Amino acid sequence: MSEHGSGQRVLDPMEHDSARQALLDVRQEVSKAVVGQDATVTGMLIALLSQGHVLLEGVPGVAKTLLVRALSAALSLDTKRVQFTPDLMPGDVTGSLVYDSHTSEFTFREGPVFTNLLLADEINRTPPKTQASLLEAMEERQVSVDGVSRPLPSPFLVAATQNPVEYEGTYPLPEAQLDRFLLKLTMPLPERRDEMEVIRRHAAGFDPRDLAAAGVRPVAGAADLERARHAVSGVAVEQEIIGYIVDLVRATRTAPSFLLGVSPRGATALLNTSRSWAWLSGRGFVTPDDVKALALPCLRHRVALQPEAQMDGVRVDDVLGSILASVPVPR
Numbered sequence: 001m002s003e004h005g006s007g008q009r010v011l012d013p014m015e016h017d018s019a020r021q022a023l024l025d026v027r028q029e030v031s032k033a034v035v036g037q038d039a040t041v042t043g044m045l046i047a048l049l050s051q052g053h054v055l056l057e058g059v060p061g062v063a064k065t066l067l068v069r070a071l072s073a074a075l076s077l078d079t080k081r082v083q084f085t086p087d088l089m090p091g092d093v094t095g096s097l098v099y100d101s102h103t104s105e106f107t108f109r110e111g112p113v114f115t116n117l118l119l120a121d122e123i124n125r126t127p128p129k130t131q132a133s134l135l136e137a138m139e140e141r142q143v144s145v146d147g148v149s150r151p152l153p154s155p156f157l158v159a160a161t162q163n164p165v166e167y168e169g170t171y172p173l174p175e176a177q178l179d180r181f182l183l184k185l186t187m188p189l190p191e192r193r194d195e196m197e198v199i200r201r202h203a204a205g206f207d208p209r210d211l212a213a214a215g216v217r218p219v220a221g222a223a224d225l226e227r228a229r230h231a232v233s234g235v236a237v238e239q240e241i242i243g244y245i246v247d248l249v250r251a252t253r254t255a256p257s258f259l260l261g262v263s264p265r266g267a268t269a270l271l272n273t274s275r276s277w278a279w280l281s282g283r284g285f286v287t288p289d290d291v292k293a294l295a296l297p298c299l300r301h302r303v304a305l306q307p308e309a310q311m312d313g314v315r316v317d318d319v320l321g322s323i324l325a326s327v328p329v330p331r
Helices: 013-030 038-049 063-074 090-094 128-140 192-203 220-230 239-254 262-280 288-299 307-311 316-326
Strands: 053-059 080-082 097-101 105-110 117-121 142-145 148-151 157-162 183-186 257-261
Touching: 013 038, 013 063, 013 220, 038 053, 038 157, 038 183, 038 220, 038 262, 053 097, 053 148, 063 080, 063 090, 063 157, 090 097, 090 128, 097 142, 105 148, 117 128, 128 142, 128 157, 220 262, 239 262, 239 288, 239 316, 262 288, 288 316
Parallel strands: 053 157, 053 183, 080 117, 117 157
Antiparallel strands: 097 105, 142 148
């Protein structure tokens, strides 16, 4: 690593390649425990590179918890899981002051948010006040209690899950809070071949609680992520690509099926994630295909369908697909 005139450290090409290979190795390690979710694992890595958070949507039993645990094991990062329930309080997530009878003073007890990878399971099952406390920590990357700000660890990523089927007794996240998530990744049910592999592994003795026995080992760490983020910041973005991103976002605001289009924050998110994907793919510049690859996970949760479109069974991804097909691609 060298320095240029401004004093900022610059990664040399070998360090770029080393950091990239370390993260690609992470995908291979996670696949030892999680079958058929390569796109979701890649999305999680892109979120880590872009310093954002992820909304995971999938029915129960598609290995959301296992994926986060395997990812943290492969990256040598700390992880915690919180089951969100209607009676969960903000302090149960962020931490709170606890009276110490020995010292007659209040001390701060850290909540589970003080970790690297936090799995917020079924975030839509807890009331808005508790949701907001987590989202504030996500945005500020710190927790403030009794006037004292306490920084969260770095890296810090929240993977919040939602059940796409069961909505009774839930508190759906409002659009303004959904916009705080960098990506919304869907975890589908596995293909028949992948499901057979899952069952075969369990028949052979696979224990999801023992990742070490499954062969998952640490192949990267926080230092690799830091080097990778530094490298991503140097990925070139031409004016034509910026124009393409803006045109896509603006098209969502005039689409007849959408009640709410994508905000400028969404355009910035699409730019940042496209850069991360370009770098992971071994390129130093963003292409229109990079933008297309991240458009759905980056934008699908930032729009809202018209009530009439919902009643007609219109899907957000289909409308976004039509926009991708109609907006001119830069040559």
